Amino acid sequence: MSSSANRLINRPILATIHTDAFRHNLGRIRELAPESKIWSVVKAKAYGHTLAAALNGLESTDGFALLDIADAQWLREHGWGGRILLLEGLFSQQELELACKLRCDLVVHSEQQVTWLESFVNHSGHPINIFLKLNSGMNRLGFRPEQYRTAFHRLHSAGYHLHHMTHFANADQVDGLPSVGEQMECFDQAIEGLEAPTSLANSAAILWHRNALGDWVRPGIMLYGVSPTGMHADIVRSEFQAVMQLRSEIIDIQELKKGDHIGYGGCYEAPEDMRIGVIACGYADGYPRHAEDGTPVWVDAADVDGGSVICPIVGRVSMDMLTIDLREAPKAKIGSVVELWGNEVPVDDVAQMSGTIGYELICALAQRVPVIIK
Ligand SMILES: Cc1ncc(COP(=O)(O)O)c(C=O)c1O
Incomplete structure (x- = not known):
């Protein structure tokens, strides 16, 4: 359905x-x-x-x-x-x-x-x-x-x-x-x-x-x-399973030079030449704007040497997009699947990095996000 x-x-x-x-x-x-x-x-x-x-x-x-x-x-x-x-x-x-x-x-x-x-x-x-x-x-x-x-x-x-x-x-x-x-x-x-x-x-x-x-x-x-x-x-110890999985894709890649800044406010400065993945997910989808640099995003294994990889958010989350550090995922490309939360990235971890609780994030999933019931 x-x-x-x-x-x-x-x-x-x-x-x-x-x-x-x-x-x-x-x-x-x-x-x-x-x-x-x-x-x-x-x-x-x-x-x-x-x-x-x-x-x-x-x-x-x-x-x-x-x-x-x-x-x-x-x-x-x-x-x-x-x-x-x-x-x-x-x-x-x-x-x-x-x-x-x-x-x-x-x-x-x-x-x-x-x-x-x-x-x-x-x-x-x-x-x-x-x-x-x-x-x-x-x-x-x-x-x-x-x-x-x-x-x-x-x-x-x-x-x-x-x-x-x-x-x-x-x-x-x-x-x-x-x-x-x-x-x-x-x-x-x-x-x-x-x-x-x-x-x-x-x-x-x-x-x-x-x-x-x-x-x-x-x-x-x-x-x-x-x-x-x-x-x-706590939830792993008690053997509960995540019900909601929020996924998206890399829609663009930026090649940054050392010292370049990313996004609104330019809060993150590239410490070296690096690739940045732009993900189709932002706060208008219910992703927390206050997610700090380092908040985990999972990148699909199929595109990455040595299995799937967690890539940290760098730069401010904006309305429709967020940006991740691809230094650990050299083969990630436009179209690579990412998980914002679900089995690979606990929503509790995203909430902790955003100064809130998992309750708020799952309840706030935006109307515009398509939902599939499996
Ligand atoms: C009266 C009442 N009972 C039960 C619950 C469920 O609480 P929880 O989601 O922490 O299990 C709530 C949620 O706030 C509640 O208001």
Whole structure:
């Protein structure tokens, strides 16, 4: 399947989404959390991988968790009959009718949402599942512990099926505050005596806090083979695979003399005579403009003596192009394939060299990049 099948593509850039890697990663999560059901978190168009690819590769998930009701509608229209969780619940009272029609489960995190639900007359014949969100210390969304019981009882009396939910602020850090332990303690106290299934763990908690999983885990980033910490080694150690591969080609080569400068600002000065490869990929494709000199780009082995080679970025990334040092790839030529991120170049490494996290790069893949779902 290809979302770009009917487009006239001249520019060589292409993102390939590997659905086998999705299947593999979901299987790994089942091994790590065998007692839990899995909400596959596919907000932001499956972290930039497209909902179509997620539906294809993650069809054995227990449910999809997302943000926009339009995405829930898309999943229903494309045959998904399983559960869907709206991770921030309703943004307006009007959404409730459609959410009910689409059989969405709802996160409820505010007093206003409780009031909307209390006044709703459900004619659908099926009860609505609620994931009531406790603010156990992250201080973003959710009821404070002293408000939580009241919200629980109000929704329970109104006939909703309740689940307990919270979100960890620091499951990926050793000494972040609040710690997972502190949040767990708060959670356990708040729900004491209120019988209902639980949902706690994001990717980092699934990897490192096996006592904090709950009945429903909510993995996002690990499904895509990207690390919650930014350290690619974490994801390799846990045997996850990259799902998105961003490739392009060398579209031109410059022969520089020692002392020549490259690109906007002329930030890089050639230390000797050297060849520079110009790649069809820039920040308008979602590649980070702040990538430092030295950020790795893989150049296809077929054109290079001694196998494939990593060539570092030199000079500023511009809107449509970036430039790499070809001194290690003497046979690289116009048309040589390069990988910006994927199996050869972890997106985590590109993110680290750009002062950001892998989450941001995959989510920000630009609309103009053609996508193939394999
Ligand atoms: C409420 C909630 N649960 C789960 C996740 C998934 O987190 P991660 O991608 O770190 O696994 C997110 C993502 O931000 C979230 O907001």
